[in-house]
Amino acid sequence: MKGTRILLIDDETDFSETLAERLEIRGFETELASDGEKGIKLVKDKEFDVVILDLKMPGLSGIETLKSIKKIKKDLPVILLTGQGSTKDGEEGKKMGAHDYLIKPLKIDEFIEKVLGAIHK
Amino acid sequence: MTEKISDETRFFGKVTAGVTHDLQNIFAIIKETGGLMEDILLMNKGAELPFIEKFQKCLSTIKGQTVRGSELTSSLNEFAHTPDHDEKDVDIFQTSHMIIKLIHRKLKNCNITIHVDKPDVPATLKTSAVKFEIALLSAIDTLMSQLSSGSSMQITPEKSDQTVEVKIICKDKSPDADLPNRIQVSEQWACLQDTLKRINGCATADKDTHGIILRFNT
Numbered sequence: 019m020k021g022t023r024i025l026l027i028d029d030e031t032d033f034s035e036t037l038a039e040r041l042e043i044r045g046f047e048t049e050l051a052s053d054g055e056k057g058i059k060l061v062k063d064k065e066f067d068v069v070i071l072d073l074k075m076p077g078l079s080g081i082e083t084l085k086s087i088k089k090i091k092k093d094l095p096v097i098l099l100t101g102q103g104s105t106k107d108g109e110e111g112k113k114m115g116a117h118d119y120l121i122k123p124l125k126i127d128e129f130i131e132k133v134l135g136a137i138h139k
Numbered sequence: 140m141t142e143k144i145s146d147e148t149r150f151f152g153k154v155t156a157g158v159t160h161d162l163q164n165i166f167a168i169i170k171e172t173g174g175l176m177e178d179i180l181l182m183n184k185g186a187e188l189p190f191i192e193k194f195q196k197c198l199s200t201i202k203g204q205t206v207r208g209s210e211l212t213s214s215l216n217e218f219a220h221t222p223d224h225d226e227k228d229v230d231i232f233q234t235s236h237m238i239i240k241l242i243h244r245k246l247k248n249c250n251i252t253i254h255v256d257k258p259d260v261p262a263t264l265k266t267s268a269v270k271f272e273i274a275l276l277s278a279i280d281t282l283m284s285q286l287s288s289g290s291s292m293q294i295t296p297e298k299s300d301q302t303v304e305v306k307i308i309c310k311d312k313s314p315d316a317d318l319p320n321r322i323q324v325s326e327q328w329a330c331l332q333d334t335l336k337r338i339n340g341c342a343t344a345d346k347d348t349h350g351i352i353l354r355f356n357t
Contacts, residue, residue, distance in 0.1 A: 030164045036171040043178050074160065101163045101216060122163055123170040123209050 020045040022137065023065065027057035027083065028072040028099065033122075040126060046133075054078030058086045061094065067137050069096045071116075073107050081111060088115045095136035099124075141226040141267055142337065148222045148269060155219035159212045166209040173201040214240040221268045229271050231262045231296035231305055238275055250288040253279070255296075262296035264303045264355055270338045277331040278307055278342060278351045285321050287313045292350070298357075305353040306345075319344035322351065 024046050028034040031052050038048040049064065051057035055078055061069065069087060073080035084096055098119040100108045108119030117136040120129060177198055180191070188194075214237050235255045239246070246253065264271065282292060289312035297304045311318065322328060322344040335341055340355040 030168065033164065033168045033171060036168065036175050040171065040175050040178055043182065101160055101213065123167040123205060126174055 021047065022133070023047045023049070023067050024133065025049050025051065025057065025060055025064075025066045025069045027051045027054065027069065027075075029053055029075045030072070037124070037129075041130075044130065054080070054083030054086070057083055058090070061087050061090050066094065068117075068133050069094060070099060070120075070133075071096055072099045073111065073119075074101070081107075081114060084111060084114055084116055095139065097132055097136055142270075144222045144225050144267075144269060152219045152222040156216060159216035159219055162212040163209060163216065166205045166212065169201065170205040170209070173198050173205070210240065211243075218272070221272060224268065226266060227268050228263045228265050229268050231264060231303065232257055234268070234272060235275065235294045235296070235305075238272060238279070242276070242279070245283070249283055249286075251283055251286060252291045253294060254291065255294045258296050258298070260298060262298040262303055262305075264298075264357065266338045266355065270334055274331060274334045274338065274340065274342075274353060275305065277327055277334060278305075278353060281322055281325055281327040281331060282307060282309055282351060284325060284327065285318055286311050301357060303355045303357055306348065306350065307352070308345075308348040308350040311349060314349070318349045319346050 022045075024041060026034045026038060026048060028050075029052055031050070034050050034052075038050060041048050049060060049066070051060055053075055057069070057071065058078075060066075071080050071083055071087075075083075078086075080098060084098070087094060087096055092115075095117040096115070098108055098111045098116045099122055100111075100119050101122055105119075105121065108116075108121075111119055117139070118132055120132060176194070180188070180194065180198075217237050218241060232255060239253050239255065279292070286292075286309060291310045293306075293308045293310070295306040295308065297306065309318070315321075328342075328344075331342055335353065338355065340353055343352050343354070344350075345352050
């Protein structure tokens with residue numbers, strides 16, 4: 019886990035900041051973006067091992083952001099975050115190149131397992 | 140021809156979907172914050188922290204209640220998306236589960252439990268999801284009004300070439316042979332039949348299972 023760089027893109031900053039803190043306790047390096055455009059810029063400028071992307075955000079949607087990320091770095095794994103009532107959106111995202119999707123609220127162990135699975139695929 | 144979903148129904152669905160999405164985010168934040176507090180306590184294991192057991196008990200309650208709240212809002216969110224389409228493939232197992240979660244409080248008050256059987260082959264029906272949910276809820280409601288406290292129901296969806304059936308079997312705590320007759324004269328019965336007629340279905344009060352069978356032509 020040490021040194022694994024994760025980019026969290028979510029407009030719910032209280033959520034992403036708390037999650038980032040929990041991941042840092044476990045040895046991950048994290049960077050945050052509060053919308054799709056900022057996330058895309060970070061993907062262009064920096065190196066990440068995995069991107070965690072919320073599907074429903076104001077402005078650029080999760081799916082639009084996913085498409086842009088895939089155009090910039092095709093092999094960068096992206097894990098989508100979705101609500102339990104919106105698993106169809108997650109499935110749709112997988113068809114568009116996302117590695118997988120996770121349902122909010124998260125289970126931290128399942129989250130880490132998916133992140134490591136995405137990196138070592 | 141499928142009836143169009145009314146603007147009013149769509150409006151309520153849209154507003155509820157938006158609010159429940161936000162509520163899900165709130166539960167996610169509370170859950171992560173509780174998780175972070177647990178992490179901090181774990182990192183300080185062995186240190187002399189005052190009231191440590193009380194903190195752990197509070198965190199465990201927060202965790203349990205966020206899961207409860209999140210499951211409920213997820214079901215409500217799913218329900219709120221029902222009017223998004225005039226017609227769609229309704230998964231009967233999934234829909235039954237959602238409805239049961241939404242009426243949990245009422246079931247608890249009446250001390251009635253419902254179990255849904257998962258069919259080997261998914262039982263889906265192309266219909267108006269709103270009307271199907273109204274029909275299913277009316278059927279459950281009809282039976283609830285007739286059953287005694289401590290009874291249970293079992294929902295079994297079945298699909299064949301021509302029809303889809305939803306069997307709602309009752310296990311009444313105080314069995315009454317007259318139950319099928321009482322169902323048919325209840326005030327909800329006519330309303331149920333009317334809803335079903337509009338989606339190519341019908342209901343029968345079954346004497347063998349003491350329940351209701353909803354039948355749809357596919």
